[in-house]
Amino acid sequence: xADTPELLPKSREHFRNxxxxxKRDIFDAMREYNVGYGRPYAEFxxxxxxxxxxxSIYHNLDEKFGYLRIPEDFASxxxxxxxxxxxxxxxxxxxxxxxxxSTALETQFKTEHPDDYEQLxxxxxxxxxxxxxxxxxxxxxKTLLEHILxxxxxxEILDKIYGNTNGVKGLHLExxxxxxxxxxxxxxxxxxxxxxxxxxxxxxxxxxxxxxxxEDYHIDNDGTDYxxxxxxxxxxxxxxxxxxxxxxxxxxxxxxxxxxxxxxxIMAGIAGGVKDKDKSYGDILxxxxxxxxxxxxxxxxxxxxxxxxxxxxxQIELSANLVTKVNHLKTNQELLKEIHDSFPVDRNNxxxxxxxxxxxxxxxxxxxxxxxxxxxxxxxxxxxxxxxLDMETYGVMYSAKSFSNxxxxxxxxxxxxxxxxxxxxxxxxxxxxxxxxxxxxxxLILNELQNA
Numbered sequence: 129x130a131d132t133p134e135l136l137p138k139s140r141e142h143f144r145n146x147x148x149x150x151k152r153d154i155f156d157a158m159r160e161y162n163v164g165y166g167r168p169y170a171e172f173x174x175x176x177x178x179x180x181x182x183x184s185i186y187h188n189l190d191e192k193f194g195y196l197r198i199p200e201d202f203a204s205x206x207x208x209x210x211x212x213x214x215x216x217x218x219x220x221x222x223x224x225x226x227x228x229x230s231t232a233l234e235t236q237f238k239t240e241h242p243d244d245y246e247q248l249x250x251x252x253x254x255x256x257x258x259x260x261x262x263x264x265x266x267x268x269x270k271t272l273l274e275h276i277l278x279x280x281x282x283x284e285i286l287d288k289i290y291g292n293t294n295g296v297k298g299l300h301l302e303x304x305x306x307x308x309x310x311x312x313x314x315x316x317x318x319x320x321x322x323x324x325x326x327x328x329x330x331x332x333x334x335x336x337x338x339x340x341x342x343e344d345y346h347i348d349n350d351g352t353d354y355x356x357x358x359x360x361x362x363x364x365x366x367x368x369x370x371x372x373x374x375x376x377x378x379x380x381x382x383x384x385x386x387x388x389x390x391x392x393x394i395m396a397g398i399a400g401g402v403k404d405k406d407k408s409y410g411d412i413l414x415x416x417x418x419x420x421x422x423x424x425x426x427x428x429x430x431x432x433x434x435x436x437x438x439x440x441x442x443q444i445e446l447s448a449n450l451v452t453k454v455n456h457l458k459t460n461q462e463l464l465k466e467i468h469d470s471f472p473v474d475r476n477n478x479x480x481x482x483x484x485x486x487x488x489x490x491x492x493x494x495x496x497x498x499x500x501x502x503x504x505x506x507x508x509x510x511x512x513x514x515x516x517l518d519m520e521t522y523g524v525m526y527s528a529k530s531f532s533n534x535x536x537x538x539x540x541x542x543x544x545x546x547x548x549x550x551x552x553x554x555x556x557x558x559x560x561x562x563x564x565x566x567x568x569x570x571x572l573i574l575n576e577l578q579n580a
Contacts (some may be wrong), residue, residue, distance in 0.1 A: 334562035374523030400549030458486035493522035
């Protein structure tokens, strides 16, 4: 059904024109602040909350408002007005956060640099430059929405919803009407657990082949492939964007936590193993620690006349209670044998004769597929007990650690060895590896997570 021009034509056009003119500047400023993963900026008072607000603004501008079509994007003009109002209220609620940060930084500067304090005030001190840019974006969006909510075609709808508002500045909601507002972080449903994969083929398919009934799950203007199901008494959403890499994994994780607030996010799929006499194809790797092996500094060495990479990775540790739950399951030899023996072997899908094992230890993520043993030796400098390599785990773990939500979502990466990241790298064990990963996750949910 096509957009209907006569429904809120002036306000919709005003919002569209603003985004057309400003959206690229907004997104560029937020990318400079590194919304995806990693932290190039210095830590400061309440910095985690600032990162959360940046992500909320960034993802909702990108996904929620789109072309403002009615009824495709919004069921009715009322729904669009409520969403604008929710967005405006959210931006207003951040006044306290930025004011508090400004006061704290000003006090700190006054204490540490008393001689320069007066000059700072005269110069109009607010925040460090990156934070100033973010708050300017917030204030700009707030002004835009305030203007839209004052437009006659919009105030008519506000009056019907909330009574005589006298415009947005005079809108004071009665206690009984608060539930009518659409929250800016509104989500269709909540799920106990979200399982994500980087790839549709092999990884996502392995989850969908579990002995569960799946239903398609659709969200308007959201390109992620979703399916929902129940495992025991647990509600589960499975999601993939079919894109490899830490940036994609971090973005997907942030979106899923914001929309669904799950208790757990589980990364499933395949990974490269670090070869030793104990590991075999299909063995399960649980990331006890995760780090980005690309994190560090290139420094020119005059003696060697070449750039030398000096690693400096941040290690993110798995939640202690999840370590305990995995350890309960990894010693269940009967269960592991059942997973091994139930895989449907054929000439294109190999399976090793070795018993299936579970390894819990450091897993490192980077920007490229590795097929070089010497590179693994270099990565081991970040953690000598390294058990595996992939391209997503650190992005997932970092995003969950950084996102402050009521549920305090915990992330865990459970991937299986499809190769050993060396010159003999091949695809013949990919399906077996995806199978052991997905089935171990299924058993973990049934046995350890569903009543947690």
